[in-house]
Amino acid sequence: MKVVIVEDELAASENLVYMLKNLEDTIEVLAVLDSVKTSVDYFSRNQGADLVFMDIHLADGLSFEIFDAIKIDAPIIFTTAYDQYALKAFKLNSIDYLLKPIDEEELEESLIQFKEQKKGKGLISNQVEGLLHLLKDQKKGYKSMYLVHHRDELIPVKTEKIAYLYIDNGIVKAVTKDKQTYVIEQKLEDIENELDPSNFYRLNRQFIVQRDAISGIKQYFNGKLIVNVIPVFEERVVVSKAKAAEFKNWMNN
Template identity: 60%
Template sequence: MKVIIVEDEILASENLSYMLKEINSDIEILAVLDSVKSSIKYLEKGNNADLIFMDIHLADGTSFEIFEQVKIKTPLIFTTAYDQYAIKAFKLNSIDYILKPIDEEELENAINKYLELAEVSIPADNIQLENVLKLLNSEKKSFKSTFLVQSRDELIPLKISEIAYFYIEVGIIKAITLDNKSFIINEKLESIVEDIDTSKFYRVNRQFVVNREAVLKIKFYFNGKLVLKTTPPFKEQIIVSKAKATEFKNWMNN
């Protein structure tokens, strides 16, 4: 499979390239393009890519501006940190979307979705993409601020800003607060991630979502992985995979 990556953040493009190779070593990355201008220059000559991964915000504008200059018939997978309304629209106009920070499982699912549809012609629709751009400009993300949780015989509103981390224990989602109180959240972890501010919370692995404010130290682990020291401390090691390590450090640094 031949792919093109349109991404202006070096660490993000390197991380995506690494994860693609981990998923399928036969994937060939034809080009990494970091701007609207360079993308237009490359794509207007035609391309033989099977799939394009495209970020929304680029150094010199939005990737939708590319479609004003170039007719692209190659299937697209958007990588985006935009709100849920825009994401729903993306799903109508592309193979799939991946919400940043990129999760390796979601990336693999998106690739599998492309492979299932590989025999179907999926041209990009410039008019629809323009409508999505309007939606991006008009909608602002509204993040959830509280979870209604049970404490003994009462229901109390738990502020998300007070949660240090979420984790899965025997199929149950638990939230631990910064002052080390534990509550059960009656939602799936995927739903929680969609509703909270991902500039403040990061899903470090399939079982764990951590608040930036709860991270005290980041220790290097073997094989390129990281181990987090948090407050309050967790009973087990919180490990960030090698595939996510660079992106996590970049997220913490922003």
């Protein structure tokens, strides 16, 4: 069996190759691709795979973008870290998947099913649309509101109203778009994991910003960036050189 793996995490791809070889030494891994671009380039010239394992989030975008550019004439098993609620969409669209981290027994079962069912070729448009709808639904799982103390009462503050959050002497404060400041009794790390990463970004150890609150970005020395926000923040908000490229990529997406 000839296999192609589309996966941008080196450890994950190496582990999958190892398990495939361990399960069936006749399996030939034709290629390991780590991005949408390399996948489009490869499949435009090579259609000899019997089976494709494909992660959803790649280095330069979603793997579904591959199907906008090229048709893949091979059955595909998606490898995904989505939760069980989200995986219902895969089942509804009759698409095979393996939940990451991949278990060897589940991988073996998937290979057996693939051989027994003699699966059809490729994906059709409504299947891809169903998965894209799934991605939008994932946002429902992120935090939509925080209950905060305000004087002698508790009030709800919607996350969509928050412009940015920062640490002030060990205390996390949220500033809303209408210039109100509230204390949130959680660690900034925990809050980061609760917020939708398409709308909120951790600029540095002390600061999380909402996309719409960014009014401008300036080049700083040594490859760093200065981010201007609204409402105006009193101190300079700096993005390190190491994180600058990732941040600009987030802004572009």
